[in-house]
Structures are given as C-alpha cells and as structure tokens.
Amino acid sequence: MFVAHQETFAEYTARTAFERPLLSGVAYAQRVVNSERESFEKQHGWVIKTMERKPSQVRDEYAPVIFAQETVSYLESLDMMSGEVNYKPFQHYFCLYYQSITF
Numbered sequence: 603m604f605v606a607h608q609e610t611f612a613e614y615t616a617r618t619a620f621e622r623p624l625l626s627g628v629a630y631a632q633r634v635v636n637s638e639r640e641s642f643e644k645q646h647g648w649v650i651k652t653m654e655r656k657p658s659q660v661r662d663e664y665a666p667v668i669f670a671q672e673t674v675s676y677l678e679s680l681d682m683m684s685g686e687v688n689y690k691p692f693q694h695y696f697c698l699y700y701q702s703i704t705f
Contacts, residue, residue, distance in 0.1 A: 607669075608669055611630060611669035611670075611671075612669075612671065612672070615628045615671050616671075626673050626674070627670065627671040627672075627673035627674030627677075628670070628671050628674070629667045629669065629670040629671070629674050629677045629678075629682075630667065630668060630669040630670070631665040631666060631667045631668070631681075631682045632665065632666065632668050633663060633664075633665055634650070634663065634664045634665070634666060635662065635663050635664075636660060636661060636662055636663065636664075639664065642666075646666075646668065646679070648678075648679045649679070650664050650666045650679060650681050651666075651679050651680050651681060651684075652680070652681055652684035652685060653680055653681070653684050653685045654685070655680070658681050658684055661683075663683065664681045664683060664684070665681055665682040665683045666679055666680065666681050666682075667679065667680050667682065
C-alpha cells in the first residue's frame with residue numbers, strides 16, 4: 603500500500619476510464635478541517651479557493667481538489683464544499699471525498 607500522487611492518480615483514472623464513459627474528467631478532493639488548513643496549504647503551495655476562485659473563508663472543513671485528470675486540471679485547489687456545483691462547468695465531473703487515498 604502506498605499514498606497516491608498525481609502521476610499515480612492519472613494512471614489509475616486513465617486505466618479505469620471505461621467505467622465512466624459519460625464523464626469528461628475525475629478529480630479527487632481531500633477533507634481538510636480548519637485546524638489543519640494552514641499546514642495543508644503550506645504543504646501544497648497554494649491557498650484553498652472557492653468555486654469562484656477566491657480564497658475560501660474560514661469554515662469548519664473544506665474539500666480542496668488535490669488530484670485531477672488533465673481534462674479537469676483547472677479544478678486543483680478549488681474547494682468542492684464552497685458552493686453549489688450545479689452550474690455548467692461542473693455538471694459532468696465526479697469528485698471523490700475521502701480523508702486519504704491509497705491504491
């Protein structure tokens with residue numbers, strides 16, 4: 603067992619794309635509680651942002667995208683819990699929400 607990184611995520615999603623024929627991309631969002639936000643942002647080198655690409659306000663928890671297929675790479679750092687996901691750019695994306703991911 604090992605912790606995934608972007609390359610592993612890309613390989614896995616490419617190999618399993620046939621399971622998601624109607625999706626144009628897959629992203630993985632990690633749960634981050636507010637007390638861990640500062641260290642999480644330092645570790646990743648970016649600030650957690652809302653769907654409108656503004657820095658997220660202080661909340662109890664966040665779900666920023668840390669891995670994304672190339673087709674949806676613009677989702678990186680966006681907090682999937684920051685607002686409604688029912689507007690057009692996000693209609694066809696599937697986002698996983700787990701505390702950690704392993705393959």
